[in-house]
Structure formats: structure tokens, C-alpha cells
Amino acid sequence: MSTSEFSIIKEFFTVESADGFPPVVGVGDDCAILDVPANKQLAVSADTLVEGVHFLPNSNPELLGQKVLAVNLSDLAAMGATPAWVSLAITMPAIDKAWLSSFSKGFFSLANKHQLHLIGGDTTRGPLSITINIMGLLPTKKRLLRSGAQVGDQIFVSGSIGSAGLGLKKASSGGTDLSDADISAYLNPISRVDLGQCLLNVATSCIDISDGLSADLNHILKASGVGATLIHEKLPVTMSVRNHCKEIDDELWPYATGDDYELCFTLPKNMRIDALDGLTPDCVTKIGEIEEVIGLRIKMPDGKQVELNKGFDHFYVD
Ligand SMILES: [Mg+2]
Known part of the structure; x- marks a missing residue:
């Protein structure tokens, strides 16, 4: 040295x-x-x-x-x-x-x-x-892995999804104002250390969302040998992300943006999130369920199903 x-x-x-x-x-x-x-x-x-x-x-x-x-x-x-x-x-x-x-x-x-x-x-x-x-x-021997999700488990995410992706767009065109929630989510993300520890004895699988919800949830599905359906209306997004999706005419955009650093995890079927010690229920949202059929599906408000198998491309299957 x-x-x-x-x-x-x-x-x-x-x-x-x-x-x-x-x-x-x-x-x-x-x-x-x-x-x-x-x-x-x-x-x-x-x-x-x-x-x-x-x-x-x-x-x-x-x-x-x-x-x-x-x-x-x-x-x-x-x-x-x-x-x-x-x-x-x-x-x-x-x-x-x-x-x-x-x-x-x-x-x-x-x-x-x-x-x-x-x-x-x-x-x-x-x-x-x-x-x-x-x-x-x-x-010793206690840990959250990607591989434990079981058919019937509930799928949750913390925080809101897509804000950091929108923050990156704003920061790329010169935005630096941290009072803008999107810019703050991108430049100053919260790491969910307390939530992870709280889930240690109860969650069946967990991952942090760095590459986009669809890519990272797919890692859980692949490692666990299961599939999932998410309810699009349940996805927690801010008004600014909702507006951005309308502007670009792509409702699925938040699933594919990275840098959220929120946790995506699964809990057994009948476990109530508000009964967990030390967990603030309003920082997590149930967005879907683990299923036997392989693949990640999004149920849209019009009843159509969209298959999302990769982080950055998606296609409709009906
Ligand atoms: Mg990670």
C-alpha cells in the first residue's frame, strides 16, 4: 500500500x-x-x-x-x-x-x-x-432464500414499484430535487433491512428488486419451481408513475424498471401480515399468489392475462 x-x-x-x-x-x-x-x-x-x-x-x-x-x-x-x-x-x-x-x-x-x-x-x-x-x-441455519415459495403462498412487495425507474429518467435529464419522490427513490433508496429481519422466521422466499419486479420475481419462481399470477390493480404505484404509464401507453412499464431496492417475498397462504411482530403493514402490499403453472402472469383489469417472463420484454397471451 x-x-x-x-x-x-x-x-x-x-x-x-x-x-x-x-x-x-x-x-x-x-x-x-x-x-x-x-x-x-x-x-x-x-x-x-x-x-x-x-x-x-x-x-x-x-x-x-x-x-x-x-x-x-x-x-x-x-x-x-x-x-x-x-x-x-x-x-x-x-x-x-x-x-x-x-x-x-x-x-x-x-x-x-x-x-x-x-x-x-x-x-x-x-x-x-x-x-x-x-x-x-x-x-445458524435461518435465512431467506429465493427457493422456498410454495403453491398457494401470498406474494408481497414493499414500498412502491417503478418510482426509481421514473426517478432515473428525471435524473438523466438533470433532475436533482430530492423532494421529488421519484428522484429520491432513485438517488437515495431505502434499504429494507428491518423488514428483511422481521421476515426471517416467516417468509417462504425473498429477493430484493434490483433488475425490475418481473425479472426478480421470476428468479424466485425459477428457484422455487413454481409460477404466479399478480393482480395488476394491486401493484403499489405512485400517481406520477401511473401518469407516466399513461403518457407512454404502457401499463406494464413498472414491472420492467430496475433500481427499486424494495423486497418481494412470499408468505404462507393463511398468514396475516398484520399479525407479524415488528412489521408495519402499510409498507407492504399483497400483489398476487404462487401457483403450480410455471410462468409469471399479470391479470389486467379487463380480465386479460399478460405473461411476463423477462425483465425487459412482455407479451399478451389473453
Ligand atoms: Mg439482490
Whole structure:
């Protein structure tokens, strides 16, 4: 590690806290050393976000610092894991201390909220990209998987669907106003960590929606060997998304847009969502049911059925 690299990590990315699960050895040595508590297992996920591919060029660094972490926290949420440790690698064209300071501020504002410890870092020269390796803890043998959905299960989503996709359109044409709910959903997504933990003992399957509801629910269906029908009128969408669908004359648009970072999960047939401990029923909506017949179908208000098998194309079957 060069001196400048070490000083960057020390200056911007060393925060010590006794909350959560502090590392035995953290940033500053060749490796971090971690104690995994007894009766816990590690949930581990890695993600790279590249400027111009996963986020817009010249993104606000503070919001970007929050978002790259939120996206990774969303994967822990989908497994029901408690966030514990994270490492961060930043590739950037040149050392920009103002950028790093803002990015670090956003990153730690969210990390501290979840008592997440940064345990390692790396900086390299090149086109702007950020790689995060996140680790969470699960009680031994308890986890949410994509593969447990059963015929008859109820299908739920959290939040509203399509807002981040519309936010991306607005942000791509220069929108930055976070009081606009769509722009906020895209630039500053909420990761559903509490919801994931609450579902840990009860949901039969779970995934976070990163590539679009139809693509991600199809992952559950495929892994579980089942199909599903969704009721279009039940899909939670905001008025602005509803209006956008009218403007482009595509009612199915919200199923195919990415970046929602909401959870899609299944509960056993007779389980009542309002009876679950710690869950706020108004943040989740039942949208359909798991069925034996393979495939994902949407029942439209006129009674027609649409088959949605991929994230970004759809066709009518009646
Ligand atoms: Mg995921």
C-alpha cells in the first residue's frame, strides 16, 4: 500500500465505533480480523458500480456514498441478515479530496445508522467505479432464500414499484430535487433491512428488486419451481408513475424498471401480515399468489392475462 493510499483511507475512511460488531483488527493492516459470534453464520455479497453504467456521470458524491451502500444493504435485507462489516474499493481518475470527503460523509451516514463497520479499503487510479463487499450475520441455519415459495403462498412487495425507474429518467435529464419522490427513490433508496429481519422466521422466499419486479420475481419462481399470477390493480404505484404509464401507453412499464431496492417475498397462504411482530403493514402490499403453472402472469383489469417472463420484454397471451 503506498503512503498516499494509506493516508486517503486514514483521512476519509477510518471511523471507530463500539456499536454492532467491531472488528478485532480493522482498517490499517494487511487483512481485517473478525470474530463471528457463536451460533451465527456469515452472509456475504459483493457489488461493483461503474460510472455511466450503474450511476450517472458527475453524480453527487454524498448521495452516491449512501446509494452504493444502500444497494449492498438491500442484498443483506433480502436474506434477512443483520449488517456487520463492509469493505470498500474506489477506483478514480485522480485523487479528489473534496469528492472523497463528500462520498465518505454519505457512506458513513448510512453505515453508522446500521452499526456497520468499515474493515478495509483500497484506492486505485482509473475510471470511476466503486466495489463493496458487505457481510452480515444470520442465526445458524435461518435465512431467506429465493427457493422456498410454495403453491398457494401470498406474494408481497414493499414500498412502491417503478418510482426509481421514473426517478432515473428525471435524473438523466438533470433532475436533482430530492423532494421529488421519484428522484429520491432513485438517488437515495431505502434499504429494507428491518423488514428483511422481521421476515426471517416467516417468509417462504425473498429477493430484493434490483433488475425490475418481473425479472426478480421470476428468479424466485425459477428457484422455487413454481409460477404466479399478480393482480395488476394491486401493484403499489405512485400517481406520477401511473401518469407516466399513461403518457407512454404502457401499463406494464413498472414491472420492467430496475433500481427499486424494495423486497418481494412470499408468505404462507393463511398468514396475516398484520399479525407479524415488528412489521408495519402499510409498507407492504399483497400483489398476487404462487401457483403450480410455471410462468409469471399479470391479470389486467379487463380480465386479460399478460405473461411476463423477462425483465425487459412482455407479451399478451389473453
Ligand atoms: Mg439482490
